[in-house]
Amino acid sequence: MAQGSKVSLAVSVLSRLSASGPSRPRPRPPTTHSVPARLVFAATTSDTSSENATGTTTTRATLHFLVTATFPPTKEKPPTRTSATFEFASSVQYNEAMAAFKRAGIACPQFDAQAGLAPRKPVYFFVNPFGGVKEAVKIFDSLINPMLETAGIPFERLDTQFKGHAEEVVQKVDYTKYSALVAVSGDGVLHEVVNGIMSRRDWRAARTVPIGTIGAGSSNAMNPNLGHHFPEYGILSIIKNTTRPMDIISITFHESRKVVYSHLNMAWTYIADLDIESDQFRWMGREKTTLSALNRLFRLRKYRANIGILPLDLSPRHDQDLDPTKLDPIQTDPTDTTTFYGPTRYFTHNHAATDQTTFPLQITPAQTPLYYFTANNLPYISSTFKASNNVTMASSCMEVTYNSERKVSRMGMIQSLLNERVPDDLKAMGVTSVQARAFRLDPLGWGWGMHEWKRGSEEVEKGKLIKDVGGHIAISGEPYSMESVTVEAHDKMINMICASWLDED
Numbered sequence: 001m002a003q004g005s006k007v008s009l010a011v012s013v014l015s016r017l018s019a020s021g022p023s024r025p026r027p028r029p030p031t032t033h034s035v036p037a038r039l040v041f042a043a044t045t046s047d048t049s050s051e052n053a054t055g056t057t058t059t060r061a062t063l064h065f066l067v068t069a070t071f072p073p074t075k076e077k078p079p080t081r082t083s084a085t086f087e088f089a090s091s092v093q094y095n096e097a098m099a100a101f102k103r104a105g106i107a108c109p110q111f112d113a114q115a116g117l118a119p120r121k122p123v124y125f126f127v128n129p130f131g132g133v134k135e136a137v138k139i140f141d142s143l144i145n146p147m148l149e150t151a152g153i154p155f156e157r158l159d160t161q162f163k164g165h166a167e168e169v170v171q172k173v174d175y176t177k178y179s180a181l182v183a184v185s186g187d188g189v190l191h192e193v194v195n196g197i198m199s200r201r202d203w204r205a206a207r208t209v210p211i212g213t214i215g216a217g218s219s220n221a222m223n224p225n226l227g228h229h230f231p232e233y234g235i236l237s238i239i240k241n242t243t244r245p246m247d248i249i250s251i252t253f254h255e256s257r258k259v260v261y262s263h264l265n266m267a268w269t270y271i272a273d274l275d276i277e278s279d280q281f282r283w284m285g286r287e288k289t290t291l292s293a294l295n296r297l298f299r300l301r302k303y304r305a306n307i308g309i310l311p312l313d314l315s316p317r318h319d320q321d322l323d324p325t326k327l328d329p330i331q332t333d334p335t336d337t338t339t340f341y342g343p344t345r346y347f348t349h350n351h352a353a354t355d356q357t358t359f360p361l362q363i364t365p366a367q368t369p370l371y372y373f374t375a376n377n378l379p380y381i382s383s384t385f386k387a388s389n390n391v392t393m394a395s396s397c398m399e400v401t402y403n404s405e406r407k408v409s410r411m412g413m414i415q416s417l418l419n420e421r422v423p424d425d426l427k428a429m430g431v432t433s434v435q436a437r438a439f440r441l442d443p444l445g446w447g448w449g450m451h452e453w454k455r456g457s458e459e460v461e462k463g464k465l466i467k468d469v470g471g472h473i474a475i476s477g478e479p480y481s482m483e484s485v486t487v488e489a490h491d492k493m494i495n496m497i498c499a500s501w502l503d504e505d
């Protein structure tokens with residue numbers, strides 16, 4: 001049977017049923033209906049067989065469906081969850097229907113159980129009760145719990161008690177007991193999960209465990225990056241266990257001597273300022289970022305730095321040793337960044353921003369001030385804002401975008417905010433972008449005017465660059481100190497749960 005007709009069969013079964021009717025009369029043999037809906041998930045619960053007066057055995061099953069208005073699903077219309085109980089005239093018809101679902105890639109856990117397939121290991125959920133507009137617990141109770149129970153997938157849940165809790169647990173957990181580690185949060189808890197994995201001695205093996213996220217924060221950048229515009233789609237991907245390999249970036253801090261990993265981005269200047277400062281508008285919920293973006297746009301700080309970038313096409317290839325049986329040596333000096341656990345950072349050590357052999361694309365303080373500087377591992381930096389056009393989940397690079405002109409276009413930036421994406425022609429914003437394998441950033445300071453440099457809130461010095469005066473580096477939306485960093489892309493380092501229909505082109 002062709003794939004289309006299998007789905008048609010499933011849809012035709014659905015089209016016969018009212019949204020939540022009780023038991024129905026026997027269905028007639030299925031016929032194909034044209035229904036403006038796509039069925040992406042079905043599971044059966046409470047199957048029962050009984051013999052009627054004529055001695056015929058009928059099978060009754062409750063089917064649970066997730067139906068989308070279009071396929072691939074879009075962000076405009078949420079999917080519909082519905083269930084219906086109906087009777088199959090014979091066990092043959094029941095088995096045929098279940099097999100059709102199964103062949104169409106629809107989850108039928110009871111069918112798996114009948115086929116003797118081993119049950120899945122539990123999924124480990126990290127739920128942040130305080131992220132975003134505090135919706136994580138509600139999303140867990142009203143969607144994740146029932147959908148996973150319907151699909152017959154076991155799970156464990158940890159409500160995070162403090163910042164860093166998820167990272168602490170992931171560093172120690174026996175991940176082999178779980179089929180996936182999933183953050184129900186904004187990007188903050190996923191950031192912790194990724195860092196927890198990469199800071200283990202056995203990161204080579206641990207990195208293969210599927211990682212997922214159900215957006216329950218305020219920005220939820222991973223929703224569009226993974227094709228999960230609604231939580232149901234993220235849950236569906238967990239049920240179906242659809243994963244893709246994904247790059248991450250490492251950020252080595254040379255002064256505070258630490259290494260941080262990011263699934264999303266590293267931002268400095270405008271984007272970092274607006275992101276970190278948006279926290280003061282948390283009470284506004286999802287609008288906090290827009291308000292913060294406008295607020296900072298009219299008070300743009302002028303930053304100075306030495307920056308060296310290694311473009312992807314000039315980057316030498318290095319193979320990582322990813323043998324999952326290997327353990328990194330025990331770390332004895334916690335300040336020696338060369339011995340930190342996690343992938344080898346080839347371009348990090350002993351290279352200054354001015355080292356043109358490693359970082360041939362140079363930006364100097366004479367070419368600055370800088371207003372806009374981001375390094376994105378993925379296209380979307382919030383649930384709606386597309387900040388990069390030339391990067392995908394596994395593009396072996398990040399997209400570094402910065403203002404190449406001494407002035408950015410505020411009008412261009414407002415236009416970009418309204419359109420919720422950077423323009424294809426970046427010149428309209430006064431910025432440029434490069435696919436980069438690595439870069440080194442030595443920030444020097446910031447000021448309001450060309451000759452005035454502000455320290456904290458009071459002191460103004462003329463013509464002098466001052467370090468450490470309140471600027472931020474933001475990594476996956478989390479604040480870090482503004483200091484010299486080297487940033488590298490690491491190919492296909494994690495195994496990310498994403499929608500099967502995600503089209504990254």
Ligand SMILES: Nc1ncnc2c1ncn2[C@@H]1O[C@H](COP(=O)(O)OP(=O)(O)OP(=O)(O)O)[C@@H](O)[C@H]1O
Nearest residue numbers: 131132160161162163185186187188217218219220
């Ligand atoms: N129980 C907790 N109490 C306080 N902070 C927590 C707790 N659990 C997690 N955190 C921290 O809360 C921060 C924000 O979390 P999260 O990413 O879930 O929400 P958000 O910042 O609103 O979302 P987004 O990243 O989408 O804007 C993260 O830094 C995370 O480490």
